[in-house]
Amino acid sequence: xxxxxxxxxxxxxxxxxxxxxxxxxxxxxxxxxxxxxxxxxxxxxxxxxxxxxxxxxxxxxxxxxxxxxxxxxxxxxxxxxxxxxxxxxxxxxxxxxxxxxxxxxxxxxxxxxxxxxxxxxxxxxxxxxxxxxxxxxxxxxxxxxxxxxxxxxxxxxxxxxxxxxxxxxxxxxxxxxxxxxxxxxxxxxxxxxxxxxxxxxxxxxxxxxxxxxxxxxxxxxxxxxxxxxxxxxxxxxxxxxxxxxxxxxxxxxxxxxxxxxxxxxxxxxxxxxxxxxxxxxxxxxxxxxxxxxxxxxxxxxxxxxxxxxxxxxxxxxxxxxxxxxxxxxxxxxxxxxxxxxxxxxxxxxxxxxxxxxxxxxxxxxxxxxxxxxxxxxxxxxxxxxxxxxxxxxxxxxxxxxxxxxxxxxxxxxxxxxxxxxxxxxx
Amino acid sequence: xxxxxxxxxxxxxxxxxxxxxxxxxxxxxxxxxxxxxxxxxxxxxxxxxxxxxxxxxxxxxxxxxxxxxxxxxxxxxxxxxxxxxxxxxxxxxxxxxxxxxxxxxxxxxxxxxxxxxxxxxxxxxxxxxxxxxxxxxxxxxxxxxxxxxxxxxxxxxxxxxxxxxxxxxxxxxxxxxxxxxxxxxxxxxxxxxxxxxxxxxxxxxxxxxxxxxxxxxxxxxxxxxxxxxxxxxxxxxxxxxxxxxxxxxxxxxxxxxxxxxxxxxxxxxxxxxxxxxxxxxxxxxxxxxxxxxxxxxxxxxxxxxxxxxxxxxxxxxxxxxxxxxxxxxxxxxxxxxxxxxxxxxxxxxxxxxxxxxxxxxxxxxxxxxxxxxxxxxxxxxxxxxxxxxxxxxxxxxxxxxxxxxxxxxxxx
Numbered sequence: 001x002x003x004x005x006x007x008x009x010x011x012x013x014x015x016x017x018x019x020x021x022x023x024x025x026x027x028x029x030x031x032x033x034x035x036x037x038x039x040x041x042x043x044x045x046x047x048x049x050x051x052x053x054x055x056x057x058x059x060x061x062x063x064x065x066x067x068x069x070x071x072x073x074x075x076x077x078x079x080x081x082x083x084x085x086x087x088x089x090x091x092x093x094x095x096x097x098x099x100x101x102x103x104x105x106x107x108x109x110x111x112x113x114x115x116x117x118x119x120x121x122x123x124x125x126x127x128x129x130x131x132x133x134x135x136x137x138x139x140x141x142x143x144x145x146x147x148x149x150x151x152x153x154x155x156x157x158x159x160x161x162x163x164x165x166x167x168x169x170x171x172x173x174x175x176x177x178x179x180x181x182x183x184x185x186x187x188x189x190x191x192x193x194x195x196x197x198x199x200x201x202x203x204x205x206x207x208x209x210x211x212x213x214x215x216x217x218x219x220x221x222x223x224x225x226x227x228x229x230x231x232x233x234x235x236x237x238x239x240x241x242x243x244x245x246x247x248x249x250x251x252x253x254x255x256x257x258x259x260x261x262x263x264x265x266x267x268x269x270x271x272x273x274x275x276x277x278x279x280x281x282x283x284x285x286x287x288x289x290x291x292x293x294x295x296x297x298x299x300x301x302x303x304x305x306x307x308x309x310x311x312x313x314x315x316x317x318x319x320x321x322x323x324x325x326x327x328x329x330x331x332x333x334x335x336x337x338x339x340x341x342x343x344x345x346x347x348x349x350x351x352x353x354x355x356x357x358x359x360x361x362x363x364x365x366x367x368x369x370x371x372x373x374x375x376x377x378x379x380x381x382x383x384x385x386x387x388x389x390x391x392x393x394x395x396x397x398x399x400x401x402x403x404x405x406x407x408x409x410x411x412x413x414x415x416x417x418x419x420x421x422x423x424x425x426x
Numbered sequence: 427x428x429x430x431x432x433x434x435x436x437x438x439x440x441x442x443x444x445x446x447x448x449x450x451x452x453x454x455x456x457x458x459x460x461x462x463x464x465x466x467x468x469x470x471x472x473x474x475x476x477x478x479x480x481x482x483x484x485x486x487x488x489x490x491x492x493x494x495x496x497x498x499x500x501x502x503x504x505x506x507x508x509x510x511x512x513x514x515x516x517x518x519x520x521x522x523x524x525x526x527x528x529x530x531x532x533x534x535x536x537x538x539x540x541x542x543x544x545x546x547x548x549x550x551x552x553x554x555x556x557x558x559x560x561x562x563x564x565x566x567x568x569x570x571x572x573x574x575x576x577x578x579x580x581x582x583x584x585x586x587x588x589x590x591x592x593x594x595x596x597x598x599x600x601x602x603x604x605x606x607x608x609x610x611x612x613x614x615x616x617x618x619x620x621x622x623x624x625x626x627x628x629x630x631x632x633x634x635x636x637x638x639x640x641x642x643x644x645x646x647x648x649x650x651x652x653x654x655x656x657x658x659x660x661x662x663x664x665x666x667x668x669x670x671x672x673x674x675x676x677x678x679x680x681x682x683x684x685x686x687x688x689x690x691x692x693x694x695x696x697x698x699x700x701x702x703x704x705x706x707x708x709x710x711x712x713x714x715x716x717x718x719x720x721x722x723x724x725x726x727x728x729x730x731x732x733x734x735x736x737x738x739x740x741x742x743x744x745x746x747x748x749x750x751x752x753x754x755x756x757x758x759x760x761x762x763x764x765x766x767x768x769x770x771x772x773x774x775x776x777x778x779x780x781x782x783x784x785x786x787x788x789x790x791x792x793x794x795x796x797x798x799x800x801x802x803x804x805x806x807x808x809x810x811x812x813x814x815x816x817x818x819x820x821x822x823x824x825x826x827x828x829x830x831x832x833x834x835x836x837x838x
Binding site: 007108363366 | 446491517695779
């Protein structure tokens with residue numbers, strides 16, 4: 001008779017020898033670096049061009065994001081419709097995204113169609129024209145979207161907490177208003193485009209089941225473009241956190257939930273404590289069985305979910321706790337969160353919990369290294385943050401060896417409730 | 427072509443194994459043939475609440491998540507109108523942990539009162555977060571109630587109202603479990619770095635002695651054919667007017683499903699689709715617009731929904747949608763436009779199949795539909811569709827008497 005109370009034997013994931021598949025590196029004729037991972041069984045491919053064109057580099061609010069958004073809304077030869085139809089004709093996706101430091105143009109396609117698509121990607125980076133009518137439609141629709149979003153407590157809370165932590169004049173703390181949309185001008189977009197895309201600083205990341213002539217294809221299309229010729233001025237922008245620490249805002253008088261955000265300024269990935277604090281974060285609020293989830297969701301039922309995480313920025317970061325909780329239990333949620341901070345400061349984490357977190361994190365990295373797109377995504381993070389493979393191995397080593405005592409020291413250093421900004425938006 | 431092996435245990439549990447030795451991971455996916463369509467009208471939201479309870483401890487194991495995480499695994503679950511799916515991924519070496527956990531909660535839950543009272547609250551917060559405390563959050567509640575008179579697709583998976591979730595008691599939980607959570611109503615898919623012989627042994631060992639129980643025979647009321655267009659006007663505290671139209675469409679196995687799927691792509695898939703180009707870009711009547719369906723097993727709804735540009739009259743927006751509908755009904759589409767949406771479909775399938783987890787999930791779903799191998803013949807069905815099929819089927823689908831319209835007006 002099977003005894004179901006006996007736990008099957010497991011191999012501790014901490015003992016796994018995890019390897020990050022190396023990338024292949026080469027440069028195009030114009031010096032553009034290419035990082036490439038050839039893997040996977042499906043005939044699919046991803047090509048991502050990363051530019052130093054995030055909002056870090058803009059002089060006026062939302063110029064960076066708008067330029068990025070409108071890249072494919074018209075070139076000298078093609079209308080927005082023709083461009084979209086070209087990519088969709090081949091079942092391909094051309095996405096663009098704007099972040100704080102970088103902005104990207106990403107192509108996903110079946111490998112067999114690649115040669116039809118790459119020249120149009122190049123066209124978008126050199127011949128976009130930002131038609132007035134496209135700008136007008138964009139402004140109108142974005143303003144309407146903003147108006148809807150401002151009714152949502154989580155959206156409002158996310159904007160405000162960033163402002164408190166970094167200051168509104170910092171790229172991480174800035175957000176948009178209808179006035180910013182109204183003030184957008186074609187000339188500013190064109191200028192930003194010429195400087196940061198056409199003549200910008202570009203890195204290319206490629207992954208999937210790659211055709212044998214991929215290097216030639218990339219070189220032919222992108223190797224003669226004027227990328228990486230002028231060096232981009234590195235801007236040093238200082239954070240200016242708010243004085244006041246606690247905020248309570250009624251955005252919707254009839255709201256049945258409040259968005260709770262607690263956040264504090266933290267260092268970037270180069271700080272000696274960064275990797276260790278990631279483990280503390282996991283225990284605190286980083287996975288399903290975290291202290292915050294166990295207490296505030298699974299014991300009290302105050303919320304559908306509560307999480308803590310580090311914002312993914314290059315210069316600085318913020319340690320954030322975020323949840324939407326019942327209106328009448330927002331304050332109780334905050335009290336319990338602080339209680340969990342103090343518990344990590346006052347008591348050592350039990351061995352059993354620490355072992356569980358070690359195994360969970362290792363297993364999760366193992367799963368995350370599965371597939372070409374995941375592998376290149378990890379490399380991209382390292383490269384954009386100026387890190388090497390050593391970072392991967394030291395993070396594994398930290399997961400394997402960190403002690404409960406070290407975690408307690410870190411909690412005392414970084415989890416002081418009075419150092420967190422506190423915000424509730426109903 | 428997705429390869430798999432299939433066998434059935436004596437208690438009726440169907441097991442599918444998909445080997446992929448290129449990954450270090452294994453996926454264990456258990457799909458139960460029960461969804462919100464199987465609920466009583468006065469106890470809606472129960473299948474989904476139940477999904478939460480499946481993590482509240484089983485008969486021999488007090489906690490599901492911790493042992494799985496200790497084995498380096500991660501998991502999640504979801505409930506739809508049709509089914510409930512539980513899946514986990516873990517290092518292949520530790521796969522037996524997943525068998526131990528999944529089989530124990532198929533054998534029996536712990537029926538823990540505390541878990542029930544907490545998860546009732548958690549689900550109520552989920553309800554509020556997604557459907558009450560969000561502008562436009564109740565549009566689909568209203569639309570389902572408008573479009574269906576009889577069939578249980580008339581309510582959302584989250585439930586009709588908070589009180590149904592709040593009133594769930596432990597007896598309901600027990601009854602539901604022993605009616606639906608039986609080997610004979612379940613499909614187990616194991617995928618990744620595994621071999622079939624070994625999985626046969628593990629399946630037999632952990633699931634083999636769970637009693638078969640009595641197979642649940644679904645006998646749902648059939649939605650009568652809609653005879654007349656239905657319209658509902660609503661006022662709400664939202665910044666912009668919104669329009670939603672739906673038409674009854676065929677179930678997942680019907681040939682018409684595939685045609686409807688392509689129609690939705692032609693009308694609303696991507697920035698070169700007809701509705702996007704005509705109504706957002708050229709006429710500038712909508713600030714956002716979407717055409718989609720949920721791929722439900724039984725006859726579902728094809729929807730067009732969008733937010734109007736401020737100042738645009740509802741009637742003008744609706745008339746413009748109708749112009750596009752009339753166009754697809756009267757003019758045969760260009761071959762190249764059909765090719766575009768077929769190419770997109772091919773590409774979507776290829777990208778979806780990259781992940782072992784998605785492959786496991788799809789195999790379970792097609793097995794639930796009746797034959798896992800349908801996964802490998804989907805693309806052919808799309809390829810067989812001709813330009814005339816789009817026109818002919820549009821005439822049937824977009825019959826005005828088959829339509830439901832929700833005018834969602836801003837109070838401001």
